[in-house]
Amino acid sequence: PLIMSLFAEVPQAAPVAVFKLTADFREDKHPSKVNLGVGAYRTDACQPWVLPVVRKVEQLIASDSSLNHEYLPILGLPEFRASSSKIALGEDSPAVQEHRVGGVQCLGGTGALKIGAEFLRRWYNGINNTATPIYISSPSWENHNAVFIDAGFSDIRAYRYWDAEKRGLALPGFLEDLENAPESSIFVLHACAHNPTGTDPTPDEWKQIADVMKRRKLFAFFDSAYQGFASGNLEKDAWAVRYFVSQGFEIFCAQSFSKNFGLYNERVGNLTVVAKDSDSLTRVLSQMEKIVRTTWSNPPSQGARIVSLTLNTPELFAEWKDNVKTMADRVLLMRAQLKAKLLALGTPGTWDHITQQIGMFSFTGLNPKQVEYLIKEKHVYLMASGRINMCGLTTKNLDYVAESIHEAITKIQ
Numbered sequence: 001p002l003i004m005s006l007f008a009e010v011p012q013a014a015p016v017a018v019f020k021l022t023a024d025f026r027e028d029k030h031p032s033k034v035n036l037g038v039g040a041y042r043t044d045a046c047q048p049w050v051l052p053v054v055r056k057v058e059q060l061i062a063s064d065s066s067l068n069h070e071y072l073p074i075l076g077l078p079e080f081r082a083s084s085s086k087i088a089l090g091e092d093s094p095a096v097q098e099h100r101v102g103g104v105q106c107l108g109g110t111g112a113l114k115i116g117a118e119f120l121r122r123w124y125n126g127i128n129n130t131a132t133p134i135y136i137s138s139p140s141w142e143n144h145n146a147v148f149i150d151a152g153f154s155d156i157r158a159y160r161y162w163d164a165e166k167r168g169l170a171l172p173g174f175l176e177d178l179e180n181a182p183e184s185s186i187f188v189l190h191a192c193a194h195n196p197t198g199t200d201p202t203p204d205e206w207k208q209i210a211d212v213m214k215r216r217k218l219f220a221f222f223d224s225a226y227q228g229f230a231s232g233n234l235e236k237d238a239w240a241v242r243y244f245v246s247q248g249f250e251i252f253c254a255q256s257f258s259k260n261f262g263l264y265n266e267r268v269g270n271l272t273v274v275a276k277d278s279d280s281l282t283r284v285l286s287q288m289e290k291i292v293r294t295t296w297s298n299p300p301s302q303g304a305r306i307v308s309l310t311l312n313t314p315e316l317f318a319e320w321k322d323n324v325k326t327m328a329d330r331v332l333l334m335r336a337q338l339k340a341k342l343l344a345l346g347t348p349g350t351w352d353h354i355t356q357q358i359g360m361f362s363f364t365g366l367n368p369k370q371v372e373y374l375i376k377e378k379h380v381y382l383m384a385s386g387r388i389n390m391c392g393l394t395t396k397n398l399d400y401v402a403e404s405i406h407e408a409i410t411k412i413q
Contacts, residue, residue: 017142017383025381032400033379036392039195039360040264041229041327044394051262051323053316057306069301074289076105076270076299080308084270087234087311088224088241088253095245099278102285104271104292105299109225109256110143112271116221116252117151118291119284124219125184130154133185135177137161139385141195144188144223159187162197167353167365169199171208178212184219191224191253192237193359196387200230200358206240210247220244222253229260230359232328234321245274257307259360260324266303331360334393338362341402348409361387370408378404 015023021037043049061067075081081103086096095101106112125132134148138158148156159181160173178187189209194200201209213220222244227237241253257268271288275281292299310316339354354362366374366386374380380401382388393401 021381021383024375028379028381030379032397034381034392034397034401036380036382036388036401038389038392040389040391041259041262041360042391042394044330044396046392046394046397049262049327051320053310053319053323054261054263054306056319057309057316060309061302061305067305071298072105072301072304074292074298075285076103077301077304077308079312080304081105081270083308083311084255084257085272087227088238088255088272089245089274090235090238090242093242093245095274100275100281102273102275102281104273104285104288105304106254106269106271107267107296107299108258108269109223109254110147110269111267111296112254112256112269113144113147113221113223114151115288115291115295116254116271117148117153118295119288120186120219120221120252121151121153122291123284123287124186133157133182135159135181135185135187137188137190137194139196140188140190141223148188157181161194162199162363164365167350167363168356169201169205171201171205175208175212178209178216178218181216181218183217186219186221187213189220189222189240191222191227191241192239193226193230193361195225195359196361196383196385197363198357198359198361199353199363201240203239203243206243210244210249214247214249220249220251222251224253225256226259226359227255228321228324229328229331232325232332234324250275250280257303260327261303261307261310261320262327263303263306266306267300268303268307331390334390334398335362337395337398338390338393338402341398342405345402345406347402347406360389360391362390363387364405366405366408367412370412373408373412374404378407380404 018037025035041049085101085103104115106115122128130152133155134153135157136144138161145156159177160170163170192200222241228234230237244251251274253272255270258264273284310320335355339351342351364386368384371382371384
């Protein structure tokens with residue numbers, strides 16, 4: 001007789017939207033097709049870009065016969081962790097000088113969020129406290145919700161962030177949600193280049209946010225995926241994180257080097273921990289070490305070596321900053337040109353938000369029906385939310401994309 005598989009009852013999971021979009025794009029045979037979904041940098045020729053400084057450092061690593069493939073420490077390459085935290089907090093950060101900053105090398109920004117979430121579930125606001133509310137911006141990157149749910153948190157809430165009417169930050173709603181959050185709630189904050197909206201608080205707005213969080217005793221868990229890539233300036237993109245630290249907050253900051261080093265598949269991330277004192281830091285890191293041990297046991301070295309060597313060598317560091325500025329500037333140029341083209345076409349609506357937003361993504365304000373029209377009729381692929389990746393735009397396809405958006409908006413309400 002036929003025996004059923006033990007896995008016969010396992011339901012088919014829905015595909016990850018952004019990867020499904022890319023798969024659909026690949027299968028499309030249309031000559032004018034454009035992919036605005038992918039979350040990675042592209043050159044004006046629509047190609048992935050290996051940063052010149054990364055190529056150079058990879059050669060240095062390959063020819064260094066003193067390097068081997070022994071295990072790293074469980075928490076990762078020490079010089080990588082130290083330089084990552086310094087880039088987030090600033091070279092002369094008092095917190096660094098007071099030995100109350102530590103890092104955990106993680107598998108990309110997602111790994112850093114995961115280790116942070118696992119630690120908080122076990123040790124924050126009581127032991128194994130799954131009931132601590134986790135607040136995530138509305139909208140946010142879809143992995144934020146998923147990581148905290150998977151870590152066992154049972155009370156995931158949305159805080160107001162995007163104002164669709166004015167196509168900008170919903171600051172009054174955001175502040176009100178902070179005021180009404182139970183003490184000790186955890187807020188996931190985007191350090192810069194908010195994904196998907198591309199809308200960030202100004203320094204003055206960040207100060208208001210920090211004031212309420214301090215008074216209400218709320219925990220800030222920053223996700224910093226685009227430092228340097230957003231504005232082309234490392235200091236500017238780390239402003240919020242540094243301000244919170246200067247105000248005496250203990251924080252977590254998940255850092256990713258996928259975008260700003262173009263090391264997407266090397267999974268280079270760091271979880272920066274800022275504690276009140278070095279004794280607390282030591283105890284926190286000891287628990288994180290246990291979590292890492294049962295998660296990936298030991299981190300990979302290649303990507304961490306690339307980042308570490310670059311950040312710790314002055315001439316390579318200067319070259320890297322220049323490479324990052326090249327990427328940031330191309331994105332800013334595409335924003336300016338898309339907006340200009342839509343205005344020239346007389347596309348209904350306001351388009352100032354295209355250049356006011358920052359980072360790789362722009363929240364266009366297109367609705368799901370208009371998005372569907374763009375994909376089906378125009379072969380322009382973008383997320384259902386209306387999020388587009390500015391790097392998918394090139395000088396060659398910009399006119400076609402703008403005309404397609406214009407058509408979608410005028411034809412479909």
